[in-house]
Amino acid sequence: MSDLKKILEAILMASRCPVTAKDLYETLHDPNTTEDQVEEALAELQCDYQDRAFELVEVASGWRIQIKIDFTPWVQNSLKEKPPKYSPALMETLALIVYQQPITRGEIESVRGVALSSNILQILMDNEWIRISGYRETPGRPALYITTKKFLDDFGLKNIKNVPELPEITKISE
């Protein structure tokens, strides 16, 4: 297996989202590799994966490695046995968005006292529990996060007003 193929495999396997051929090419920083060679290597990888449980496909936003559809039952089983556990940091972030929406990343960080690791908001977005509702008109125009309908569905709420009220003393605005 060529080095180029392995490098592309590594990048695609490590990425959470699809990567474009152009991005792959730029990540290489290699004057000896052309964009065409990248495309070729991607095609070869596709063949390599014929006898594996995953495949390389091109979707709207780029290339990604995904589980072949034949293995759906087992993936489903494994998720059933071990549903994803959310970290306290993720739960606290979600809680702040629920009770303080719309809220910026900076505000979440200032209440929690530590920087937010980037994948927390990503996971919440992937779950479609939160979305960006707009941007605050302050320097940097930070994104404002709010909860979604899917969040209400998944948590069995009819309306965002149904979230339990907080004891008076813990009101956030102090």
Added chain:
Amino acid sequence: MSDLKKILEAILMASRCPVTAKDLYETLHDPNTTEDQVEEALAELQCDYQDRAFELVEVASGWRIQIKIDFTPWVQNSLKEKPPKYSPALMETLALIVYQQPITRGEIESVRGVALSSNILQILMDNEWIRISGYRETPGRPALYITTKKFLDDFGLKNIKNVPELPEITKISE
């Protein structure tokens, strides 16, 4: 490639956390497959991946597929957000918890000779590298911190006993 191997590959590739051989076995729901066969298939997969950019390794909470270390520079290049760099103060705090757990905040401060800034423990908790295991029955009931399985996973260890040994530095003369 056998079906069993492919199924295991699918489950492991679909999961973001390590999976134990036992969990894999239970996910199969297959009376014709034994736990030993699962272990064997895992060993075979390890061989299969020799010429790929990823490898199958066993850490504290199970098996996981990870990118081989040779490809780290390219993966790092492709990351949109650089991984956080931790201060010596944070690493010293973590080292104290690793080697002297369970330990209180006061004990950490006394060994390091300085007060602990509040966000250090919070970052370690957010990473799920440490957790509170209980409270010491002394005045103030200080929290006792210990390391987690996730700490072992993230540092590629199977067991807390695998942490590097401390050197004996109490030499009489140098």
Added chain:
Amino acid sequence: MSLNDIVQTAEKSQVFATVKGEPVTELPKNLYIPPEALEVYLEQFEGPLDLLLFLIRKQDIDILNIPVNEITNQYVSYIELMQILNFELAAEYLVMAAMLAEIKSRMMLPSVVEEEEDEEDPRAELVRRLQEYEKVKFASIELDDMERVGRDVFIASANIDHLCFDQPKPQVDIGDLTHALLSVMARKKQRKPHTVEAIKFSITDRMNNVMNSLREFDFIRFQDCFTEEEGRAGLVVAFSAILQLLRNSLIEITQEKPLYPIFISLAKNKTKDSQS
């Protein structure tokens, strides 16, 4: 500002900083950190033990036989320099300076040490702390060098978003969310800086009050010096005032028998005191 800038400014003005109102015209002597690396180093120290350990290791000093006098002088020079350079100096640095000074003074009294058989080397505690800290520092470097997920090791995963099945609902409910929020808020409260209020009571005033009362009456009852309404701060100040007066030999405190009232009176040897 680099040290060079400081030196250049100093050359121009002959004064490059002011400490406690005093202009400083020369850098402290005995600095073992190369001047050009000074600023970088000073910012990096993880506390007084780290600084001390650096001074010891830099000069290849045997940690079990620290020349306290020399190390103390060097340590204090750095502390002064950090103050000159306006580093935010944690109180712990000053505590260590005091500890070093104490060890130094104890070591200057060799006769006392010899007389008491079990007297430990005054440096023993410091050496023990330095060794323990060095071990932790070493371990932390080892730990940081280990390959870790997210920095050196990356998890390989394949996407499953396109698979059609009922994704299991999250194993969390809204109660977990409120619980999470409450714990954030509880932590935030702990982080809040506490405001230091200006002292409402002055020890000197209180000392004068006690002395005035004693000039009027021969005795006053110990408990009459305290007013409950003043709260804890008031009680502490009143008590400190009495201790201070006692220390200055201005008053005497008497109690006839255990559990009997305690009385305060003017010191009888007050006049003699001034002669000695």
